[in-house]
Amino acid sequence: MIITACHLTRIRAPLITPFKTALRTVQQVDDIAVILDTDVGIQGYGSAPATAAITGDTHGSIVAAITEHLAPRLIGRSIACLHELLQANDAAIAHNNNAKAAIDMALHDLWATFLAQPLCVALGGQPSVLETNLTISLNAPDAMLADAAAAVARGFRALKIKLGGDPASDLARVRHLHAHLDGQVELRLDANQAWNARQTVQILRALEQDGIQPAWIEQPVPAADIAGLRHIREHVATPVMVDESVFDLRQLLRVLELQAADLVNLKLMKAGGIRNTLMLADLCRQFGVPCQIGCMLESALGVSAAAHVAAARRDVIRFIDLDAAALCLEPGIVLDTRFEHALIHVNHTPGLGVRELLEP
Incomplete structure (x- = not known):
């Protein structure tokens, strides 16, 4: 061919x-x-x-x-x-x-x-049904609560909560969500590099003292601040996930050797594709550090490819943040992979199972 x-x-x-x-x-x-x-x-x-x-x-x-x-x-x-x-x-x-x-x-x-073969099979895995979280955009507390309640009604059992305003407002957002949704859904926090290490420790300690235990905090500090990530990890109970700090093997190795993170968020766009993402996942496996597979705000085609990577490395890619298709009114593409709210049914047909690109 x-x-x-x-x-x-x-x-x-x-x-x-x-x-x-x-x-x-x-x-x-x-x-x-x-x-x-x-x-x-x-x-x-x-x-x-x-x-x-x-x-x-x-x-x-x-x-x-x-x-x-x-x-x-x-x-x-x-x-x-x-x-x-x-x-x-x-x-x-x-x-x-x-x-x-x-x-x-x-x-x-x-x-x-x-x-x-389906791509995941060619990569050593099997077609799977994956369960993703849904992202709740940064907004006023009541607006975020309305979005979160709608997501719970759609069947999502985990939510990624976008933060990154001033620390006091972010703390109020999480408390507001927890007060109304405790026991209904898991809260995964993502500050997108908006805080420093001191602020992160203060926010997470305040939440922990209130009895609020997020699943993790994702990339709270600027990407280059690996020492800050390690400091946070050493001073709070909430697990720390890296995202923007890791694009390649060299960056990942530094994070792992310094024990600066409990989890690693992998994305095809950061790594430059499936090949490099698989290498990152395999290195995390060697260090015993679990991964999440994430995506940018991208098409269902890109999300499907990431889902195949997750299906090929289920032992180390344990968490799924592939919600871009669920955030769209319509997909713009016809695929054999099916997206049903929180569930992603990876295709059993050859390759990525693309049927048709719709007119843009």
């Missing part, structure tokens, strides 16, 4: 409500979609969102990286040589992880289709 061409299009999907964090506000999913053609008529699909505030990637940079640097290295080559293709993808250009992830995704889709 020889790759003959690469095409780009868009996957757009409106959100049910605006997505707000300490870093950005987004109104819709808007991904660059990659389609790889082959000489036998089979196509491979990948996608990437613009996440300038997180990875530095914009729609323009993704398109330029793919058309000028990544796609030319694939044309005329066999998908049977997946390892070499993925190495070429990584080496073609520095940074540009979202663009690399989109190509990596499409290559893996083609490869698993070539093997006539």
